[in-house]
Amino acid sequence: MRNVTLILDDGSRFCGKSFGYEKPVAGEVVFNTAMSGYPESLTDPSYAGQLMTLTYPLAGNYGVPPFTIEPNGLPTFMESEHIHAEAVIVSDYSENYSHWNAVESLGDWLKREQVPGITGIDTRELTKVLREHGVMMGRIEFNEESGGRNEELRMKNEESGRKDEELPAAVYEGVNYVDRVSCKEIIHYLPDGTSTRSAAHSSFLIPHSSFKKVVLVDCGVKTNIIRCLLKRDVEVIRVPWNYDFNGLEFDGLFISNGPGDPDTCDAAVQNIRKAMQNEKLPIFGICMGNQLLSKAGGAKIYKLKYGHRSHNQPVRMVGTERCFITSQNHGYAVDNNTLGEDWEPLFINMNDGSNEGIRHKRNPWFSAQFHPEAASGPTDTEFLFDEFVKLL
């Protein structure tokens, strides 16, 4: 195993061993305290641009499921078509794996998808640094001496004339990652398990059917959101993040999760504002969707010190004593104090009091900062999809 060093922007260095693809990367270093779910988290498009530290010490022990694709084009077990995190950082990588549904090791998957993985890192120490300082940019460098370098990378670099260890630019804030991960065409999914695709610039016609139709603004949607809608017998019209869907005929609007800074997504906010001219149109947003709906309602977003990334974030439904354990992955939050007078917080995080969702006081518009679709788990708040579908 080749020696690698993780270097944070404050100069801290962590030495480990490579178990994935060998290429230098840079990104925002974040930590996720979930105890399982690396196949789902790594393929969650919201991790684009980030180096994902897993605080649970053991990783890889249950392998990776097969990358099978359903007839409608959605992966059966993953949250998107490929890994979106720039790299994964673990304490103790397990080469041996055992699970009824595993077909390969985490290391082999990372190599196939050309994503670095490093093990042997003191992830407790690293997390303490990030917790005290806040998330920071970091980079992974491959040490020269140990040989065994990835032949494919070397040849590719030689061909492109790129220096072997040249690092990608280390910027995260202000980059529109949503544009990188959103679909480029309109995809129409039917509850019967089929789908059709059309170019986003074509005049898109929705065939007549008896199902309710939901326009899904794809900011980097997780597959399980689409599954959660389809299994409730609605048609899903998935459109690129900046597509003006307002000319289409549909019964409800869904705004998805997505990577990066919500302040880079103004085109989506403008389209949501236009849709709000119809006060009866049901609107539901998740994560980035909560942030964009809040912005459309006039609220402001701020960056959290180290974000919420875990499976056990407690939230309280405002005005009740109902609390839920939720799955989360976000680095920005809606400023409750900037919600317009027509809006109110719907959920509050019980650890830090930050906003976890909003609702409009009269119109059928609401959103959650956490993940009610939660792949992987917990599924306690999936009922929010039922609430949305009832409104259609």
Ligand SMILES: NC(=O)CC[C@H](N)C(=O)O
């Ligand atoms: N999962 C998401 O949609 C994340 C939203 C946004 N990129 C954030 O980090 O806050």
